[in-house]
Amino acid sequence: MVYEKKTFGAEVDKILHIMIHSLYTNKEIFMRELISNASDACDKLRYLSQITPDLLGNDTTFKITVRIDKDNRNIIICDNGIGMNKEELIENLGTIAKSGTQNFLQYLSGDAKKDSMLIGQFGVGFYSAFMIAEYITVTSRKAGEERSYTWDSDGLGEYTVADTDREFSRGTEVLIHVKEKEDEYLDHFRLKNIVKSYSDHIAIPIYFINTDNNEIQLNSSSALWTRPKSEITPEQYKEFYKSLSYAMDDPWLIMHNKNEGAIEFTNLLFIPSAKPFDLFNQDRKKSVKLYIKRVFISDENIDLIPNYLRFIRGVVDSEDLPLNISRETLQHNPVLEKIKSSIIQKVINELKKKKEELIEDYLKFWNNFGSVLKEGLCESGFDHEKLLEICIFRSSIHNRLISLDEYISNFKEGQKTIYYLSGDNVDKLLSSPQIEGFLNKGIDVLLFTDPVDNFWVNNYIRYKDYDIKSVTRSNIDLEQDVDKDKEKGANNESSKDIKQDEGQYSELIEYFKKVLGNLVKDVKISRKLTSSIACLTVGDSGMDIYTERLLMEQRRSSLPVPKVLEVNPKHPIIQRINSDLLAEDQHSIIMVWTYPSIQNL
Incomplete structure (x- = not known):
């Protein structure tokens, strides 16, 4: 027998230290992990045997056995699954670099209960046996191969691998030599209850071998x-x-x-x-x-x-x-x-x-997974409308999450558009000048604060024949688009008001264009502002303002595209500037419009 002594990979060494010294609670999970590994080994061989039946030989019935050797303080778990050769013992039990489970270390919180959950998720469950083991010996023979090998370690930094002359059929045996203070796991009743609690759903039969060498099946061995x-x-x-x-x-x-x-x-x-x-x-x-x-x-x-x-x-x-x-x-x-x-x-x-x-109850689900679910709205090949039916969004009027159908049921008379505003958080959005005119008229605006919202709205902008539109678009006229008192001829009156404002403020618009130059794409009279002096908007074909900002922060976009500046003709400052322009008293006009001030509107 030739022994090779090797050192654990650095990641394994760290994990073993954490397992042995930190995770004191729920130690019984080691049995869950070893049974799960044994079941997986049987499943893998059963799959491969569909293509290569000779791998099974005369041993065609899969099973897992568990027994206790109390005199020698050993627990032995054995399966007749795929098994491992020498290289696989080293790869699977000596390092974890092959699978990305090094991330395990990054997610450890210091909370023993939470950290024990990570063991199986990251595929490092085998090492949990060192919580109760003085040392572990693994003997394995891979299906279709002649040689058997052993792997042995006390979990303190090194392990040995050797070939063995021991008669051993296909599969893997894990022998755990139990520490002095872990006697509860050498109790037959205790261990059987642990196995039963973790194994009934497993399709491979699991047998407990008692002191008389009789096999007692512990699970129903039918897939749940x-x-x-x-x-x-x-x-x-x-x-x-x-x-x-x-x-x-x-x-x-x-x-x-x-x-x-x-x-x-x-x-x-x-x-x-x-x-x-x-x-x-x-x-x-x-x-x-x-x-x-x-x-x-x-x-x-x-x-x-x-x-x-x-x-x-x-x-x-x-x-x-x-x-x-x-x-x-x-x-x-x-x-x-x-x-x-x-x-x-x-x-x-x-x-x-x-x-x-x-x-x-649905809100609990949405708070956990709503952001992930909405990623589907960015993908092709699926009925987005069905997905939107189960999405909910923050309402600026009701101050709660509502569905698009509920939003539509609360449409103002004449409303044909679903309005939204994107941003960092709800409080900032509620204080934005972009929505003040909507709220003043009782028109709801949905508040989008998930980063994914900024992308799906660019891919899918209709729901049940209704447009989904950002309130930062420049062609919104609340008087014309939505008016609960709308009567015949109201559209004509609105058009007259627009033309009248354009005429009354034409010099002011030209003055702003001259002062701001290339900093803005256009200047126009706003049809949605009520109390704020001005805001920036974009055309229907332009990128949403918040989306553009996100892309710039991620360095996926360079300089911002010039926006449309909308000014509120009812604001005292705008009226004063316009009055001074009409009186040709331009010396009294003090305007300091800089790039940062434009961006902060």
Whole structure:
């Protein structure tokens, strides 16, 4: 037997130190992690055996066993799954550089309960066994190969890898030598209860080997999603969700459906009640697993759900996809596309039902995932109107979140446009001169404070035949567009008022244009200001002011495009300037218009 002593990667060393010295609560999760790893190993081999049946040999029944050797203070977990060779033992147990799980360290909060949740999410669950282990020995033989190898470590910075002459069939055995102060995990009843609590949803049978070497099955070994909903308790749903997502919260919404017809599949999907810490991490994997006829295929690089639904956890099990299909071929499979489309419709319909029936509960979901959901409005290939039906936005009049349908139901007579204003926060927007004329007339303005709002409105600017328009556009005339007392001929009167104002203030407009020059695109009389002196606006084809500012802050745009300056003819300062111009007393006019002052309007 040839031993090779190696040093853990720096990231593993840090994680082991945290596991052993910091995460004192919920130590039993080590069993959840090791059982999950064993189940995954069986799933991987079951998938590969569809293409290469010889990998199974004579051992065609997958199982996981757990036993206690109390005299030697050992816990042994064994599976007959895919197994590992020497290189894979080093790669999987000696380093974590291959998978981006180094980010684990960045997200640690110091809160033991929260940090323990991260263990499984980042794929470092194996190391959790060192919370109770004096040392760990892993013996493994990869399916289809002849040699067996051992991996051994006390978790203090080094490990050894060696080949072994021990007779060992395919799979992996993890032997944990339990620390002196962790005797509770050597108790048969305690350990069986832990295994049962974490394993009933697992499709691989799990057996506990007692002192008489009898095998007692601890789980039902049937995939939870294959059972009738009437036979599944809320507790079983919750445990499955937590095991699947490594989460501590309960699911906010459960969607369990068996779809029959042209395309047959079963889905068991969950929406969390808490926001995942890595929701906006670009490297974050989607968390819906694909099964084909109960055989696990993959949870990576399978386009089962769109990116804007990435907060969903769960499984999808197809009856129509062939088991021997390659993962590359899956990407362009029409059956998978139909499954994806069906899932999107189901999720949207369930969210719509929640919004209409339990708005207070829906607000909890929206506060967690509303920003992500709206990313779908920036994507092509989906009915944006259906997505907009479940979106809610801050109302400037009602001071709460409302839907676009509720906004439309409160239209003023003659109103045909949904108005919005984008900005940093609600308080700033409510004090903006851009909306004062709207609020004065009782016209609601939706307040957009999510960065994503600035992009979808540029892609999709109509909802149910109504325009969605920023109040910063230069062609808004509240007297003409919306007037609750509108009568026949009112439009003509409004047009006369515009012409009269243009004539009365023509010299003032020309004076402003002369003073400001290229700093503004145009100067015009405002038809929406009531108390403020002036504001900046853009044409219908121009970029929204706040969007332009965001792009400049991100260095994705250079200098701002000149805006239209709208002045309020009813403001005393404007009237005084205009009066002085008409009296040709221009010496009394003091105007200091600079670039910063223009930008701050």
